[in-house]
Amino acid sequence: MSQFILVLDAGTTSTRAMLFDRAGALHHTTQREFTQHYPQPGWVEHDAAEIWDETLACLRAAIAAAGGRQNVAALGISNQRETVVAWDRGSGEPLARAIVWQDRRTAAFCAELKGRGEEAGVTAKTGLLLDPYFSATKMRWMLDHVPAVGEAAKSGNLVFGTIESWLVFKLSRAHITDASNASRTLLMALDGEGWDADLCELFGVPAGALAEIVDNAGTLAVADGDPAFAGLPICGLAGDQQAATIGQACLSPGETKATYGTGAFVLTNQGTTPPSSGHRLLGTVLYQLDGERHYALEGSVFVAGSLVKWLRDTLGLIESSAETEVLARSVADSGGVVVVPALSGLGAPHWKPEARGVVSGLSFASGRPQIVRAALESMALQTRDLATAFAADGTRWETLRIDGGMAANDWIAQDLADMLDLPVERPAMLETTALGAAMLAAHGCGWYASLEDAAEAMAGQRSRFDPAMDDEARSARIAAWEKALLAV
Template sequence: MTERLILVLDEGTTSTRAILYAPDGTRRGVAQRELTQHYPRPGRVEHDADEIWRATLACAVEMVAAAGGADRIAAIGITNQRETVVAWDKRTGEPITRAIVWQDRRTADQCRALVKAGHEPLVQTRTGLVIDPYFSATKMHWILDNIPEARALGDALAFGTIESWLVWKLTGGAHLTDASNASRTQLMALEDRDWDDELCALMGVPRAHLPEIVDMTGDIGRCDRALLGGAIPICGLAGDQQAATIGQGCFAVGDTKATFGTGAFVLTNMGAQLPRSQHRLLGTVLLQLGGKRTYALEGSVFVAGSLVKWLRDQLGWIDRAADTEAIARATPDNGGVYLLPALAGLGAPHWRPDATGAIVGLTLGTTRDQIVRAAMESLAHQCRDLMEAFAADGAAWQSLRIDGGMSANDWMAQDLADMLDLPVERPADVETTALGAAMLAGIGAGLFASLQEAVAMRPATRRFTPALAPTDRDRRLAGWHAMLARHLN
């Protein structure tokens, strides 16, 4: 019998990819296209939704051909950058403005007004989310207020996050989102299965513009035959961080993963318990299968891989991202330098959209390499802050599973183990976001009976154990906390 493959569409912040997986987890092909980043004003980050669609379709077509045709594809899984908002005309299927990316801060004033008016306790209790420009609802409201065509379209206006946009284009008009992405909009209560009328009214987003919320696996839709040569079923949808948690096999309560991509995102499985944070962490839907939900507690760091990109593209201090490992390894210490990587505000547990980056401790003897090392150290420092917040919320980490492009850096993985004083595990294939989407699609297509069966796709792992002297750990943390106190008060 001819082996049937799983096609994953992995829609990231800086690129889109299509990846072919065999049911045993082996990759059979990858196609990738870079995405243009638009920064029209300070604090604004945009993508061209048409470019996303064209790039995604081109990658998918390439992988279908590599598979030997659409009949070789059992299912499609989609995973995506979360919170990014696309607005389009339902009649034409064309976007009416650029997509507003999750990193965008243009709605900071609206968020401050909502907090000042006393609405954050309601929003946090219902959705598990703090009020911040990061999330989708205020982006949708901004489009309604600032793009004349949006209100003129009336009920013909469609809003969606990236997976919703791709499903619409692939199917020729199905307006759907999955529960994991819906939980990031601030328009769905964690306990409910549909949009919340009170939240929609508060955020000024009519329900008529929103997609239907569905499970994360199942027969979600069928591709238009004209696009890929066959009506391939879409059988898995998940936001990128939920997909990575699934790909890491975090199915037991307390299992924790951290993904290091453009940003860094930590999720701890909370089971059926609704996550209620007292320390500025987020509650989110981890899984919805057959209408049954599993939740996660989440900490979001906005700048991780984008910090390395800044060192390379804006400062010209490195030629390749991989150079950071050699520099950090060859530089004995940070020379008293600390870097606050607030290039897009600060996320959890601080939630300071107004914060900007800073470098402290500079002297005439400071070297470029010490600043680069301080930048890399800031990732472990931020994760330490998150670890302490998770523990205070009753979700202490016993170990940490890491993935994402940055996690391939051995020095960074060891630094995390050292600063967290915990074992850190990394899979041989660090792209677990796409793997999680493949697992969901495989379940939806009947290739696996359960997540526990699908986890056989997960590769072997490498373990990093703490090796730093406690005095050195304490010294670094003291410098980090002193810098935070100076710049955030």
Template sequence: MNEAMLLVLDEGTTSTRAMLYTPDGVRVGMAQRDLTQYYPRPGWVEQDATEIWERTLACAQEMVAQAGSADRILAIGITNQRETVVAWDRRSGRPLARAIVWQDRRTADQCQALRDAGHEPLIQARTGLVIDPYFSATKMRWLIDHEPAVAQAGDALALGTVESWLVWKLTGGLHISDASNASRTQLLALDGAGWDADLCALFDIPPAALPAIVDNAGDFGATCPDLLGGSIPICGLAGDQQAATIGQGCLVPGQAKATLGTGAFILAPVGDAPPRSDHRLLGTILCQLDGRRRYALEGSIFVAGSLVKWLRDALGLVGSAQETEALARSVPDSGGVSLLPALSGLGAPHWRPEARGVIAGLTQGTTRAHIVRAALESIAHQVHDLAGAFAADGAPWTSLRLDGGMSANDWIAQDMADMLDIAVERPADVETTARGAAMLAALGAGLHGSIEAAVAQLPGRQRFAPAMDAPVRADRLKAWGALLAASERALP
């Protein structure tokens, strides 16, 4: 391995990985470690921030060894699960409590109180986000209110999302957050340079505990030499969904990407003006480069890959995720079975945290194949709901680019094209989140003059054209709409 490499740290929800890329974006190595999730109460999801750090470091060290040495690494890019909150002590560098994961719903009552008090219009206007436990601010407040070590930390308290935590540990004390991650906290106005004083006051978050906000590409300091056998500059930072959008080359309106991972996250670029949604989508920062921001609309589906994991681990209907494609193909349709995958409530555009999962239409003729197919169909149904909301907000999709683990399933990709009635594209390497982080690191290290130049190197894609008859599509959407309506009626 003769040329310099880019090292990407891709810290996800269920695992953390380190990957090696060539400067032109070809992946040449990967190390991965699973991460433990804790569920102390229904709706609560936690992780051990020390475990995140130690396993991420182990992966990074493995990739540095593969590269030959630290001086073979030109720069590091970091991408991460967004909205997850870590609280730590600046003096010791140790976590003060378990991290609260983005999926966690414990602050639902706090969010409802904010809505009841009439704060949602202000929050949505400034941040582009609706009030929901998904976002970071109420998680931060919960930690301060309920974890004694956090409450007692005083000036030593540091709060941040996962990229902040990793940068702190890698550099020995640099406290920063990139603009894309910061835009998911509900503490940053879309058009504001720094943390919004009114929002910090509303959520009662001490600004001194928060990191400095930086670009997505640049020189962000370097790693402590003893960690990786040498000092390596950190030059790229981005939340996972923004990184995937860049890694898919989606930079202009009309293009959209869907990452099918634990959840499903759709982003569509809208230009350089902060977006405003009238259809319950999220306005977010796509990237900030040289202080200038590009924006996107986003729709977040909470359950996608985690639905298959539930079918496997909780119900025992499949032995592996790979079985689902063959099972879906083994029956001509779902046999009248419909599934509402609200295992963690419903995300955009419905935003019903109280919703619960439903399986309807069961008969004595129902088989596990029908249930599995209905589960996979529900992913495209949710994405179809989002496509309508994007179009109503003036951001219709002309194409959709898939990535993430579930996108490797050809049946899912084709079903998505059929239900949306547009072309769906998938790159040969679906690890576009890490690729986006590598492109940002290369940009920050000066290998490219612009993000467009980096995107120009992306390889080709496999195309799935719509092939479903309109009446079949209409029947499925009618059944889906009825299931949504019945679910809403069933709750008080």
């Protein structure tokens, strides 16, 4: 009997292959980073061929660690969302660098569409806003500015896909995308069965270049080619934030998780009714099983863990991310310093793609600890902005389940509880994105009869952080933050 579910966690800066058992225990991880390309300010690109090469190396290493293909029941994939790859249908080779979800080059096109009054209709259909974050305007930019993409479109050889589509194609030659990823493109209506013809026309994206939309679990494709994994069924697919929500077992309406990775993403389960926001939050597909969709309301913050990376690699204020907790605890407060980390614009609920980062409140008393602490404080303050918007939309959080690399920092977890004035729960195993993909694949391959059964068997214990800040201190922090926001 196969012992493991193999998960490919295709993130923004690295790819990992991970082995999970039936109880959700993690047995092996292989990780390989890939190059981040920044050709112009606000532009972010990846080499899709490099992503595939690194993924293939991770996959082979994990299968070897499992003791061979016979010990792996199924493959699940979670991926960085919205990033767009264009490739040739025949050769399977990329036609240009992938445009990453963080990229802001299509801001002018989004502004043009807004000026024509298109946003309300787009939001009503997709649950999304007209922002460079999403996939459709990236596809349009490639068609307009990359000759090889335009020529492939004319010949009928163009294939567009997000990262999970790219990896499945390279593994199996199947061209599919799951409903959670499809819902992030601006090209699928939340309650529609396939790609929306009117949306494809609005953005000028040929529907024939797009993947077939499928469920998030089941036998979705079968890997072939490489003897190391030939015949391995691909049984789970989900965008990383939806996968993390599943991995946190937020399977009932109202349950909420926040992932603090490269960015920060909060999702609240909304059940089977498509959500609508009056406060610039996003409606998205959480998962689709047997054709039935479950939805989430989402708030997206573009800069979280990438801020710590910037403090380390660009400013040289820290040598490692672990140092941030020590520095934050070394001072009583930030000394009036406020960091607004709009290094890639501001996401929800502000949606200001043109915004740039601000450090305010500096004085001669401001040093490395104060600036680092203010950077960490921005996580809770950005999350509080989201909590306010969720509550205004009628979805008030009762608790917040957190995960991602930054969630390992006890100081951040407590600061979230203090600023949100509600309990924060953290799982013992923080790899909930990969765990969610494992749960989907475990259900999809028949290990468990339902996603709820998979979650009950595979989700672990949680620790809890309760609020301990007085109202006056909380209000002062909020007031300083709101004043700093006016400067971006």
